[in-house]
Amino acid sequence: MDKYEKVFELAKRRGFLWNSFELYGGSRGFYDYGPLGSTLKRRIEQIWREFYVIQEGFMEIECPTIGIEEVFIASGHVGGFSDPLCECINCSEAFRADHLVENVMDAAGTLSADALTKVIRDYEIRCPECGGEFRDAYEFNLMFKTTIGPGTGRQGYLRPETAQGMFVDFQRLSRFYRDKLPFGAVQIGKSYRNEIAPRQGVIRLREFTQAECEIFVDPRHKKHPNFERFSDKELVLYSQEAQEKGESFRMTVREAVKAGVIAHEILGYNLALTNEFLTKIGINPARLRFRQHLKDEMAHYAIDCWDAEIETERFGWVEMVGIADRTDYDLKAHARVSKTELYVYVEYNEPRMVTRFAIKPNMGKLGPVFKGKAKNVADALKQLSEEELSKDEIKVTVDGEELTISPDMVSFAEETVKVSGENVIPHVIEPSYGIDRIFYGTMEHAYDEENVAQKAAESGLKGMEDADSESRAVEAEGESDAEAEEETRLVMHFSSAVAPVQVAVLPLLTRKELADPAKEIVAKLREKTLLVNYDDSGTIGRRYRRNDEIGTPYSITVDYDTLEDRTVTIRDRDSMRQVRAPIIGIENVLYELIYRDRSFESAGKPFNF
RNA sequence: GCGUUGAUGGUCUAGCGGCUAUGACUUGGGCCUUCCAAGCCCAAAACCCGGGUUCGAAUCCCGGUCGGCGCACCA
Numbered sequence: 001m002d003k004y005e006k007v008f009e010l011a012k013r014r015g016f017l018w019n020s021f022e023l024y025g026g027s028r029g030f031y032d033y034g035p036l037g038s039t040l041k042r043r044i045e046q047i048w049r050e051f052y053v054i055q056e057g058f059m060e061i062e063c064p065t066i067g068i069e070e071v072f073i074a075s076g077h078v079g080g081f082s083d084p085l086c087e088c089i090n091c092s093e094a095f096r097a098d099h100l101v102e103n104v105m106d107a108a109g110t111l112s113a114d115a116l117t118k119v120i121r122d123y124e125i126r127c128p129e130c131g132g133e134f135r136d137a138y139e140f141n142l143m144f145k146t147t148i149g150p151g152t153g154r155q156g157y158l159r160p161e162t163a164q165g166m167f168v169d170f171q172r173l174s175r176f177y178r179d180k181l182p183f184g185a186v187q188i189g190k191s192y193r194n195e196i197a198p199r200q201g202v203i204r205l206r207e208f209t210q211a212e213c214e215i216f217v218d219p220r221h222k223k224h225p226n227f228e229r230f231s232d233k234e235l236v237l238y239s240q241e242a243q244e245k246g247e248s249f250r251m252t253v254r255e256a257v258k259a260g261v262i263a264h265e266i267l268g269y270n271l272a273l274t275n276e277f278l279t280k281i282g283i284n285p286a287r288l289r290f291r292q293h294l295k296d297e298m299a300h301y302a303i304d305c306w307d308a309e310i311e312t313e314r315f316g317w318v319e320m321v322g323i324a325d326r327t328d329y330d331l332k333a334h335a336r337v338s339k340t341e342l343y344v345y346v347e348y349n350e351p352r353m354v355t356r357f358a359i360k361p362n363m364g365k366l367g368p369v370f371k372g373k374a375k376n377v378a379d380a381l382k383q384l385s386e387e388e389l390s391k392d393e394i395k396v397t398v399d400g401e402e403l404t405i406s407p408d409m410v411s412f413a414e415e416t417v418k419v420s421g422e423n424v425i426p427h428v429i430e431p432s433y434g435i436d437r438i439f440y441g442t443m444e445h446a447y448d449e450e451n452v453a454q455k456a457a458e459s460g461l462k463g464m465e466d467a468d469s470e471s472r473a474v475e476a477e478g479e480s481d482a483e484a485e486e487e488t489r490l491v492m493h494f495s496s497a498v499a500p501v502q503v504a505v506l507p508l509l510t511r512k513e514l515a516d517p518a519k520e521i522v523a524k525l526r527e528k529t530l531l532v533n534y535d536d537s538g539t540i541g542r543r544y545r546r547n548d549e550i551g552t553p554y555s556i557t558v559d560y561d562t563l564e565d566r567t568v569t570i571r572d573r574d575s576m577r578q579v580r581a582p583i584i585g586i587e588n589v590l591y592e593l594i595y596r597d598r599s600f601e602s603a604g605k606p607f608n609f
Numbered sequence: 610g611c612g613u614u615g616a617u618g619g620u621c622u623a624g625c626g627g628c629u630a631u632g633a634c635u636u637g638g639g640c641c642u643u644c645c646a647a648g649c650c651c652a653a654a655a656c657c658c659g660g661g662u663u664c665g666a667a668u669c670c671c672g673g674u675c676g677g678c679g680c681a682c683c684a
Contacts, residue, residue, distance in 0.1 A: 001621095005677090013620055013635085025657065025674045077684070085682085087610075140610095142684070160684075196610065196682050204683070299684080452645075461645085487646065508643055537637080541645035548645095560642055569644075576645070608644070 003313040007443050008201060010490065014550050016040065016443065017202065029198030029206030031436070036550055039500035039531065041209070041439050044281050045188055047497060048211050048433065051277050058184035058213055059176075063165030065190055066146060069155045074337035075164050075330065077143055077157070086120065086137040097137035142193045144206075158192035163430060166214040167330045170342050174216075181344055181426055182266075184215035188435070200315055202436045209435040215266070216426035218346065219328065222264035227254075230272030237261060238291040238309075248289050261292075263304035267325055270431050274308050274321050281438070282495040283320075284445045287311035291319075301329035310441045320441060322432045328425040335425075347421035354419045357386060359412045370403070377403060381410050446494045446551060452487040459575045462608050492551030493574060496594040501533040503590055504547040504555040510536045517583065518558040521568065524587040530594065548573055554593060556586065569607050572600045579604030 001009070011017040015034035019026045033041055052058050072078045086097035097116040116137040119125075126133060143160050147153035159165070166173065166185045177183035188211045198204045231254035238248040239261050251261065253268040262268045271290050279285050293305040308321035335342040361378035370377050380396040381389075388394065389412050394405040496502060505522050507514035515536060525532045533552060535543050540557065547555055555571040557578075562568050568586065569578045570593075581589055581604030592598035 009620070019675075022675090026676085028675070085610085140682090142682095193684085199677095199683095456645080489646080506644095509641065510639085511641090539641095539646080539648080540643085542647095544645045546646095557644065559644075571644085578644075 003444060003447065004201070004315070007440075007447050010447070010492075010549060011037065011443060029195055029204070031202050031205065036500040037439070040442070040494070040498055041435065043498045043500065044438060044442065045209075045211065045435060047281055048188065048277065048435075049186075051273065052186050052211075052213050052431075056184070056213075056273075058186050058215065060186050060188065061165065061169060061173075062189065063159075063162070063169065063187065065159055065192070066148065066156045067159050067164060068148070069157065070337060071164050071168055072143065072157050072160075074334045075167075076333065077160055078141070085140050086116070086134045140196065142195065144192045144194050160193050161191050161432070162187040162189050162210050162212045163214060163330070163432065166212070167334055167428075170216070170331060170334070171340075174344055179344055181346065181424070182215055182217040184213055186211065186213040188212075202440045203315060203318060205436055211433040211435055213431045215270075215429040215431075216344070217266055217429055218424060219427040220424075222266050222325075222427075224265040224269040227265045227269055230269055230276075233272045233275070235271060235275055236289040238289050240292050240294055243291070243294065248291075262306070263325060266429050267304055267306070267323065270323050270429060271306055271308075274323060274431060274433075278308060278310070278320065278438070278441075280495070281498050282442050282446055282493070283310055283438075287445065289317070291317070293324075299324070299326070299329075301327050303327055310445070312441065312444055318437060318441070320434060320438050322430075324430050324432070326428040326430050328427055330428055331425050341423070343423040343425050345421055346424045348419070351418045351420040353416050355414060355416045357412065358415045359384070359389065359410065361410045365409045369409075377405070381405070386412065442494070442498065443492070446492040448491050448493055449488045450491060452489050455489070455576060459577050461576060489545055489548055491548040491573065494551035494553070496553040499551045499553050500531065501547070501550055501552040502531045502554065502594055504533045504535055504543070504552045506534075506540060506543050506555055506557045507536050508540055508557055508559040513563060514558050514560070517562055517566075517568075518556075521556060521558070521583060521586060525590060528587045528591050530587070530590060544571065544576075554590060556590075567604075570600075570603055575600070578607040580607045581605075 008017070014036060016037035018032040018034050020030035020032045021027050049060065053060050069078065097120065114137075120134050120137065144158040146156045146158065148156040165187055169185070173183065173185050189209065190207055191210050192207050195204055195206055198206055232252050234250050234252050235256070236248050237251055237256060242248055251259075253262070253272050256262040257265050257268045262271065275285075275288065275290075278288055288308065288310050290306045291309050293302070293307065298305050303325040305322065305324035307319040308323070309317040309319050312318050331342045334340075359382045361381045363374065363378065367374045376398045377396060380398050381394070384394070384396070389407075389410065392407065394407060394410065396403055396405060494500075503525055505518050505525070507518040518534065518536070522532050522534050533547070535546065537543070538546075544555060551573070553573050555573070557569045557571065559569070561580075562583070566583045567580050568583055569580050570586075570589070571578045577600065579600065589598070589603050593600065593603060
């Protein structure tokens, strides 16, 4: 069993992840989040909100998961989010049609499926596997199609990314932020891609959750006002150059921007922010790096793009977050298709006096002469130079017809006007998070198997060595060849910021006199909105193990001393140490342990070590 | 999508033509005055789906679904 299998086994068993539609045999590319999984995922998302919405101030919006066709025509997904495929008649192997004709054609990637079919026929291209002939090439679009409304309805698509919603709402957002750059918006939600072959569990799904942020910035000033916050932060960078050598390096954000490794401050700031986020939710910083997209891998419109990748045991380095400078590509595309200008008016610090050549066609005279064409004539006149306008007979060409205009029909002059600003199409900086992958990464990086005896010795726990040697003696008597099996415990080292259960409350024995105070404590903790698990089933050791497995950071145990002095023990998951603390105020102590980084030793008097 | 390989309680697994399908862990109820799996009593729980061969199929054959791996794909 490799780590992926172990993590999945635990995830399934403990209610983190289940295959969807299992009752009916399942369907690839879909997963259910179980009770603990949903909670863990929501807590990850909530921390994301704290970063982007609360700290950065990019408000959250929510758009439909179904989009109308125009949106994806503009975004390029209708035309470009597909690949031309071609299958062999003989062996049914599928190939990229454009790859097949690459050797005989230039720009094969731009050809339609029909054109590709023709090229394949003309050049008699055969299957590289078996030499068979090919069927016609066809486009396989990765978007789920649907119909809006009854009958033939209107063509709709399930969104393949949440980003388009922010672009489509650009004008409203700009207004909301009082037309002042920079501003941004985020969206957390489901997106859909009809993957040809989903694999690797939750790494590639057909329905998945994205957390995307679109930051609209002034293209001329890509400095970050708060750059100092992270400028001295060291990141592990795997730049284009570094990839050639195959070795990543550490560098501060400031240096990286200065050296041109990272394109600009805003991108650098956002890389550091992502680093902060991933580390906070429990990604191992030693297995986290930022990889720059290679030139041919980057979208043609992007200036620079970095993926936050984490190392997993089975899949190697996996992309978790993409952080790109998408320039003005998206806004321009939507402007073109919607025939609406999308820009922000940016005022100058000082109004500028601009001298320009102004042409004023005299519509009162042009109108009667040219009737319906007058407007076009006026437009044509505006294109002329001063020299051409100074002639006795001015000639313009309208709809292929050469017309002569007398000089009194148009006036022109140099004029000086005050210009106080200009229209700017913002550039978009986009951090885009794959929540499901991050969820898996959090699980894998939290997963650990520990030798209990060793752990107990490290933490200086009393009484456990005895128990251990006793059991060994029993085994040795029973079976001569039995190796003294070392006890291991499965433990999820979730950060208490994301742990789906924060405190377990355990009566030492299932007896009313212990259960009552335990339930009292549960109520107090819940009042502090802590996530509490009450568990009275099985021996105390078993319950500690159970909670280790789901990553509960703290366990409170009620024993018979509790009845004497109203104190309980608090156990720390990672060290397995315990302290004794009074029930009064226990909810505040736990709250501080979880949210205020209070040290465990300060929570009470040492117990059993 | 192609090839390959697998699918047995919640989990891992034995069985590979023949009565009520193996075992472990887990789980539920109870016992237990004391803190880190394997204490005691009791209980619950499985042959992926559909066809075929056969007197008889978890077991053999075919198809499907799902999982692993390889190829292809991954805006």
